[in-house]
Amino acid sequence: MPSFDVVSKVDKQEITNGYDPDAYGDVMTSVSINIDKLGVVAPMVWSKTEIESERLKELENGITHFLGSATPGQKGNAIISGHSSNYAWAKGGYNYVFKDLNDLERGDVITVNTIQKNGRIISYKYKVNDKYITTPVDEKIFESSNQPILTLSTCWPLGTNFKRVIVKAELVRS
Numbered sequence: 554m555p556s557f558d559v560v561s562k563v564d565k566q567e568i569t570n571g572y573d574p575d576a577y578g579d580v581m582t583s584v585s586i587n588i589d590k591l592g593v594v595a596p597m598v599w600s601k602t603e604i605e606s607e608r609l610k611e612l613e614n615g616i617t618h619f620l621g622s623a624t625p626g627q628k629g630n631a632i633i634s635g636h637s638s639n640y641a642w643a644k645g646g647y648n649y650v651f652k653d654l655n656d657l658e659r660g661d662v663i664t665v666n667t668i669q670k671n672g673r674i675i676s677y678k679y680k681v682n683d684k685y686i687t688t689p690v691d692e693k694i695f696e697s698s699n700q701p702i703l704t705l706s707t708c709w710p711l712g713t714n715f716k717r718v719i720v721k722a723e724l725v726r727s
Contacts, residue, residue: 583668584625586616586633586705590661591653597625597633597665612636613645623701625665626677626724630698637707637718651707655718657681663703663722679703679722686716694719 584597596615600608603620611617616635623629639648657663658681665677679702686709687693694704694717701724708714 584618585666585668587664587666588657588661589664591656593650593653595635595647595650608634612647613643615647616650619695622695622704623698625703626667626675626701628699628701630696630702630704631665632695632704632706634706637709638711651705651718652711654705654707654720655684655686655709657684657720659684662725663705663720665703677701678725680725681720681722683719683721685719687719689714689717691717691719700724 584599585594586597587594598611598615598617600611600617600620602608602611608617612635616633618625619632619634622632625631625633635651635654636645636648637652637654639645661681663679663681665679667675667677669675694706703722703724705720705722706717709716709718
């Protein structure tokens with residue numbers, strides 16, 4: 554993990570908010586999530602809305618980062634959601650990206666890669682430390698943290714949206 558000792562305060566603030574410090578303007582850093590155990594490699598979409606119908610549209614292009622949650626690799630709870638199933642006619646190539654999320658176990662590794670415009674890749678490794686099934690509005694999903702944690706969420710059981718599988722993972726310090 555990079556040391557912020559050599560990063561300016563302005564760059565650190567941009568990184569913390571998901572912006573690419575090497576790009577001009579309001580360019581978000583490209584992010585992908587890799588879960589080798591499940592064969593998942595998916596781009597992360599920086600959600601710009603809390604409106605469910607618009608968030609569902611964003612899921613056509615990958616998995617979504619909840620608006621207002623922490624940036625992956627940074628202090629706080631980075632909440633990311635993806636489909637476990639969807640209608641056969643639904644658009645998008647990520648309709649089943651998290652279908653096997655419930656197969657993750659304590660100690661499994663999730664890698665988050667951030668790719669800046671200049672080609673620099675920063676990888677963050679997370680280890681799963683908790684998994685549970687709950688309601689979509691369970692406040693535990695959205696709990697803040699003083700540590701960098703990753704929360705992955707998908708609908709459960711497959712073919713429904715009644716519950717959520719939640720996987721919590723902590724950043725592995727190198």
